[in-house]
Amino acid sequence: MKNLTVSVCLSMLLATTASAQNYIVNVHGMVCELCSLGVAKNIRKLSFVDAAEYDDGVKVDIQNQMVFVAVRDDASLDRQALFGAIEDGGYSPVDIWRVTDSGERLELQ
């Protein structure tokens, strides 16, 4: 519960500072930053990622096993491609949320 609260607060903070569409993916197993370099590397290759946000469009949070992804305003999220990039990085994406302008997290089905 503590981790979830921290994650929600963090996502709200991030949502207020970013202009792109922001998404959060819960990734099982992603507990080491060295081992998860490939996750960020693969996501950055996706055409819809907004490199102007976060760290070239991606932020990895191993404490909560979350990946923050910024999507360009003129592009659409390709969920299958995003999950594929994470799996190719060696980990298991589980859930994805969109962060609204008000900071609310909406889970995508």
Place this chain on the structure above:
Amino acid sequence: MDRLLIMLLLGISCKAALAHQPVVDMAPRWNGGYGFQTRVEHANSDTITWLEGVYTFKPAVRMTLKIPFTDDGLGSSIFAMPLKRYKNAAQYTSNWGLTPSVRVPTGGGSDWDGGLSLSYSAESVDVYQLYDLHVLGDRRGLDINVGTVHSDGRGSAWFTLWDITAVDSDSGQRVLTGPVLVYFKRNIAARLEYKLAAYDRDDEWSGNYLSFTLGIVY
């Protein structure tokens, strides 16, 4: 494919630290990832410099090459193919590994040796553990690394581990144990280990073991 050829030409490293695989046993675990590391080992009044490389076809299939250099020149290289089965859970990741290997007489001679390793590794945000049971030629061994992880959340972390290495060979038996420090920042990793000879009935072994590894992954 070009990366693979370059890696093979550059070569890789490992003798006393037989069970460990580049880079620092952990990376890269992503498709198409590759890396290099240099390991300098000092034991038995000898120093061996290993050049090691790894290419990850996909998380379950890697290829590693370890090439040793001594005062006498090039030694026997070890080619291995770590096969891993990962389990990713909410708070940790773990894997079982099966690693067939072959020691090639690149330093002269004609003796080829086959090897096999069975390993289990698990890691959470705070704890790391590795158990590796291995055989190569006349050597059989068990390597255990267990300890804590201290991540700063900004791309770097310290691992403070304890290593226990038990080896049985035609020349006798030995057990070495001691601390290991692993540090990484972004894609660069370093490992320092010092092991005491807690038990030494090995005719070809004398004293303690020191090694330093510096690696990089892409």
